[in-house]
Amino acid sequence: MPVEIERKFLVRGDGWRADVEEETRILQGYLADGPRATVRARIKGDLAYLTIKGATSGISRSEYEYRIPVEDAEAMLREMAISSVIEKVRYHVRVGSHLWDLDVFAGENQGLVMAEIELDAEDADFQRPDWAGEEVSDDPRYFNAALAKHPYSGW
Amino acid sequence: MPVEIERKFLVRGDGWRADVEEETRILQGYLADGPRATVRARIKGDLAYLTIKGATSGISRSEYEYRIPVEDAEAMLREMAISSVIEKVRYHVRVGSHLWDLDVFAGENQGLVMAEIELDAEDADFQRPDWAGEEVSDDPRYFNAALAKHPYSGW
Numbered sequence: 001m002p003v004e005i006e007r008k009f010l011v012r013g014d015g016w017r018a019d020v021e022e023e024t025r026i027l028q029g030y031l032a033d034g035p036r037a038t039v040r041a042r043i044k045g046d047l048a049y050l051t052i053k054g055a056t057s058g059i060s061r062s063e064y065e066y067r068i069p070v071e072d073a074e075a076m077l078r079e080m081a082i083s084s085v086i087e088k089v090r091y092h093v094r095v096g097s098h099l100w101d102l103d104v105f106a107g108e109n110q111g112l113v114m115a116e117i118e119l120d121a122e123d124a125d126f127q128r129p130d131w132a133g134e135e136v137s138d139d140p141r142y143f144n145a146a147l148a149k150h151p152y153s154g155w
Numbered sequence: 156m157p158v159e160i161e162r163k164f165l166v167r168g169d170g171w172r173a174d175v176e177e178e179t180r181i182l183q184g185y186l187a188d189g190p191r192a193t194v195r196a197r198i199k200g201d202l203a204y205l206t207i208k209g210a211t212s213g214i215s216r217s218e219y220e221y222r223i224p225v226e227d228a229e230a231m232l233r234e235m236a237i238s239s240v241i242e243k244v245r246y247h248v249r250v251g252s253h254l255w256d257l258d259v260f261a262g263e264n265q266g267l268v269m270a271e272i273e274l275d276a277e278d279a280d281f282q283r284p285d286w287a288g289e290e291v292s293d294d295p296r297y298f299n300a301a302l303a304k305h306p307y308s309g310w
Contacts, residue, residue, distance in 0.1 A: 031207065032187035032194055037235040039187055039194050039207070050205070050221065052186065052194070054234050062234055064227050066205065072219050079209050079217055080192040 108151035263306030
């Protein structure tokens with residue numbers, strides 16, 4: 001099975017803006033979080049999705065995702081979200097041969113800017129730009145689910 | 156606002172079979188039942204749906220329904236149902252000017268056969284056929300949600 005390593009860093013300053021290749025607005029929140037399934041609505045740019053994830057069983061977890069109208073997703077997030085809605089703009093930033101995801105949060109996580117890089121192995125080499133500050137890969141406060149329940153503005 | 160009255164009866168015998176106009180297999184179950192939304196998967200004949208219903212607020216309740224592949228609905232009902240999956244065949248049966256819905260349950264509600272008629276008013280006239288036995292309109296054990304939690308076979 002392919003291993004996917006994500007390393008996450010807090011971002012310092014605006015030095016990354018010159019290398020942005022793409023930006024996408026993301027809005028997502030959970031509508032239900034039951035014993036056997038979680039349900040998430042997500043708006044990504046002009047597209048919206050409803051995602052049903054099964055409970056983890058061993059290493060596999062079923063996931064079903066459907067395109068839905070953006071206005072449905074907006075209404076559901078407004079009416080049915082059970083935790084904070086995560087709002088962010090995601091920027092794709094090229095650094096050497098790697099594409100970083102840079103998330104500038106808004107709403108209740110305003111002030112948080114986080115960069116993420118996907119690597120093939122834990123010890124894979126990569127160029128670490130000046131704007132990549134403190135590493136927070138293992139800090140559970142920065143997980144998406146945690147930011148929805150305990151947003152950055154309340155820390 | 157239009158009022159919709161549903162009256163429900165237990166069914167005696169097979170006398171209704173001669174008047175069946177249509178039959179549809181229905182399989183449905185809840186995947187999540189949270190404080191702000193419930194999520195249901197439903198297979199009706201060759202079609203399947205995912206339905207997200209908001210919590211009741213006053214008289215209105217948001218509802219979003221999406222067509223999904225039948226095989227997705229089958230897998231979700233198998234892997235994620237939080238209560239019994241309701242299995243039934245629904246027959247449309249013509250009696251005079253009214254169309255009745257006759258549900259022959261299977262699975263954990265095997266043995267239950269229930270007929271339902273929709274009327275415009277509580278005192279609306281209708282022809283009650285011989286096979287319509289005891290009225291159970293107000294018996295909460297026969298509600299869909301109750302049959303999922305406490306199926307007929309366990310009474």
